Amino acid sequence: MDHAYIDDNQVAERYLMGKLPPEEAARFEEHSMSCAECLDRLETAERLRLGLRTVAAREIVSETVKIGLLTRLMRSRLAPAALSALLLAVTLPAGFLWRRADLLETELARTREELSRSAPVTPTSPTTPDPEPSEITALRRQLDEQRRAAEAGREERDRLAAQVEQLEKAGGPSTNIPVVSLSPERSAPGSAPSTRISLASSPNLLVLLLELDATDFPSYRATLAGSGVRNGWQLSDLRPDSQGSLTLALPAARLQAGDIAVRIEGIPSKGQPAPVSDFSFRVVR
Amino acid sequence: MERPESEAAVELAQRIRSGDRTAEEELVQRYSRGLLFHLRRTAGNPDLADDLHQETFRVVLERLRSGSVADPERLAGFILGTGRNLFLGGWRKSARRGEGTAVDAAEADLPDPVPGQLDQVLQEEEIRKVRRLIGELGTDRDRQILFRFYVAEEDKTRICADLGLDSLHFNRVLFRARQRFKDLFSQAG
Numbered sequence: 001m002d003h004a005y006i007d008d009n010q011v012a013e014r015y016l017m018g019k020l021p022p023e024e025a026a027r028f029e030e031h032s033m034s035c036a037e038c039l040d041r042l043e044t045a046e047r048l049r050l051g052l053r054t055v056a057a058r059e060i061v062s063e064t065v066k067i068g069l070l071t072r073l074m075r076s077r078l079a080p081a082a083l084s085a086l087l088l089a090v091t092l093p094a095g096f097l098w099r100r101a102d103l104l105e106t107e108l109a110r111t112r113e114e115l116s117r118s119a120p121v122t123p124t125s126p127t128t129p130d131p132e133p134s135e136i137t138a139l140r141r142q143l144d145e146q147r148r149a150a151e152a153g154r155e156e157r158d159r160l161a162a163q164v165e166q167l168e169k170a171g172g173p174s175t176n177i178p179v180v181s182l183s184p185e186r187s188a189p190g191s192a193p194s195t196r197i198s199l200a201s202s203p204n205l206l207v208l209l210l211e212l213d214a215t216d217f218p219s220y221r222a223t224l225a226g227s228g229v230r231n232g233w234q235l236s237d238l239r240p241d242s243q244g245s246l247t248l249a250l251p252a253a254r255l256q257a258g259d260i261a262v263r264i265e266g267i268p269s270k271g272q273p274a275p276v277s278d279f280s281f282r283v284v285r
Numbered sequence: 286m287e288r289p290e291s292e293a294a295v296e297l298a299q300r301i302r303s304g305d306r307t308a309e310e311e312l313v314q315r316y317s318r319g320l321l322f323h324l325r326r327t328a329g330n331p332d333l334a335d336d337l338h339q340e341t342f343r344v345v346l347e348r349l350r351s352g353s354v355a356d357p358e359r360l361a362g363f364i365l366g367t368g369r370n371l372f373l374g375g376w377r378k379s380a381r382r383g384e385g386t387a388v389d390a391a392e393a394d395l396p397d398p399v400p401g402q403l404d405q406v407l408q409e410e411e412i413r414k415v416r417r418l419i420g421e422l423g424t425d426r427d428r429q430i431l432f433r434f435y436v437a438e439e440d441k442t443r444i445c446a447d448l449g450l451d452s453l454h455f456n457r458v459l460f461r462a463r464q465r466f467k468d469l470f471s472q473a474g
Contacts, residue, residue, distance in 0.1 A: 008456055010434075010441065017438050026362070033319035033361035034290055042322060044467045051415030051466075052435045054408070 001031045003038075012041040016049060176201065181209040181245075182262075184277040193259055193280040200285060203252050210246040210264060210279055217266030220246060221273055227258030228283040236267075257285040291358040298357035301349040312349075313342055316364050324368050333372075341368040414469045418462060426450075430458045 006012060006028070014020050015028050032038040180197050197206065210222075220240070224233040233254075238246050246264065261280045265273040297315070300308035320341060324334040345364050348354050354363055422428050426448055433439045445455050 007460065008452075010456075010459065013434070013459075019438075029323065029365065030359065030361040031290065033323070033365060034293075034315050036318070039318055039322055040467070041463070044463050044470075046326075047411060047470070048415070048418075048463060048466050049435045051411050052419075052431060054412055055415050055419070056432060056436045058412075 001028060001035075001038075006038065006041070012038065013045045013049070016042065016046055177203050177205050177207055179207040179209065180281070181211065182279045182281060183211050184213060185280050193282045195281040196284050197281050198284045199252050199255060206250045206252045206255060208248045208250065208262070208279075208281075210248065210262065210277070212240055212244050212246060212264065212277055214276075215240045215244050217274075217276070218269055219267045220276065221265045221267055222246065222248060223263045223265070224250075224260055225263075226260040226280075228255055228260040229258075230254055230256065238264075255283050257283055259283075290361065294360035295357045298349055298354060298360060301346065302352045304350075309346055312346070316361060317342075319361070320364055320368055323365055324372070327369055328372055337368055337371055337375075340371055344371070414466065417469065418466050421465065422458075422462070427458050427462075430455060431462055434459065 001011075011020065011024075011028055012032075015025055015032075018025075020028065028038075032042060178197060178199070180195065182195060185193075199206065212220075218239075219236075220238040222233075222235045222238055224235075233250075235248060238248075240246050248262075259280060259282050261278065263278050264276045266276045267273050293315075297308050297312050301312065317338070321334060321338050324337050324341075325331055328334045328337060341364060344367050345354075348367075349357075354360070356363070419428055419431070422431070429448065430444060430450075433444050434441065441452070441455055444450070445452060
């Protein structure tokens with residue numbers, strides 16, 4: 001085989017990836033059996049390929065851990081850029097996993113074919129074929145695992161793509177943001193909220209100014225619950241402004257029509273959180 | 286100029302059939318490294334590949350001595366095929382009997398997914414070299430080429446089209462990366 005052709009067409013790499021047509025793969029395989037130069041190519045390419053895959057896999061694990069910080073990222077100006085980087089990190093291994101699944105499928109087919117041909121060489125060939133030779137079972141299992149992982153990767157990529165799109169849209173200046181000042185609830189618990197906030201104009205954010213009776217704690221925690229907020233919400237490390245108010249900026253898209261109760265607890269430097277004030281309002285769409 | 290593979294193979298086969306012991310040594314020398322590389326990829330277990338490698342040469346030499354190799358011009362393919370058949374035969378026997386001999390079955394289990402301590406150290410060393418190589422690449426575009434080709438396994442034409450590259454530039458990046466990676470290993474060795 002011509003070494004210039006092998007280099008120019010990445011024959012060694014494509015062989016390792018299972019991308020060569022069967023005839024060319026067989027020809028290269030036979031050639032490489034006695035060609036030190038091509039064995040060097042194969043060994044280096046294989047090491048490099050495995051090394052890059054491991055590095056990519058570690059990057060994605062590290063990025064996945066960082067997904068826990070997504071809530072904070074959502075509030076940051078850098079959110080679109082950071083999520084784009086994360087999306088890229090997710091996309092590469094997902095692509096790899098799909099490709100890997102395809103390769104395993106090819107390998108499975110080839111193993112089946114080899115098994116059917118290898119019967120005469122095996123000293124104790126069975127008179128009836130094995131229902132499911134163990135290597136096929138192993139390959140099938142591996143294939144299923146790879147497919148599941150690839151599917152998970154695709155879902156994660158799609159989810160992040162949607163978030164990137166949403167954040168990119170929200171990346172510019174926002175106008176007409178409703179800012180609502182709330183006083184602590186004085187009425188009996190369970191009664192209908194007296195404040196109604198209309199989000200009919202679909203703003204990006206809703207800003208709440210929560211007036212505290214006293215600001216004795218170093219920081220506060222807000223818990224939002226009720227039919228107007230999906231899955232509830234907890235925001236920590238809140239600090240009052242000079243007027244004694246806490247400011248919360250809530251993504252309006254996550255609020256739906258219904259009542260929302262906001263409980264503020266003070267977080268002492270030592271000991272348990274203590275209830276400070278309760279607020280409530282009704283979201284109208 | 287080096288002789289064509291088919292010519293060298295036919296001559297080796299003839300000499301072995303006529304009882305030339307040095308030809309047997311030449312055969313092993315000529316195909317040993319290649320056979321081991323392919324068996325390691327097939328078996329996924331270096332110890333099993335070592336055993337298969339030895340057993341393959343035993344079977345191949347017996348066949349050559351008795352003159353029962355049908356197509357000596359394709360000796361390399363015959364050797365590789367014998368190795369793979371032994372591997373597959375080991376799997377089948379192992380599956381059928383639930384037992385086996387050293388080469389046939391005992392090591393024909395799935396490769397241990399948990400690497401030993403030495404393997405882990407070696408892997409870490411390789412990862413450091415890969416990271417160093419990535420760091421040494423001239424541009425972010427070169428890094429993209431490597432990851433898209435080796436990890437995402439995208440086609441060269443697509444990568445070139447996306448990044449606005451010609452084939453020559455692509456080849457050069459890959460060639461230099463491979464060369465540098467090889468150097469990093471030879472420096473360590």
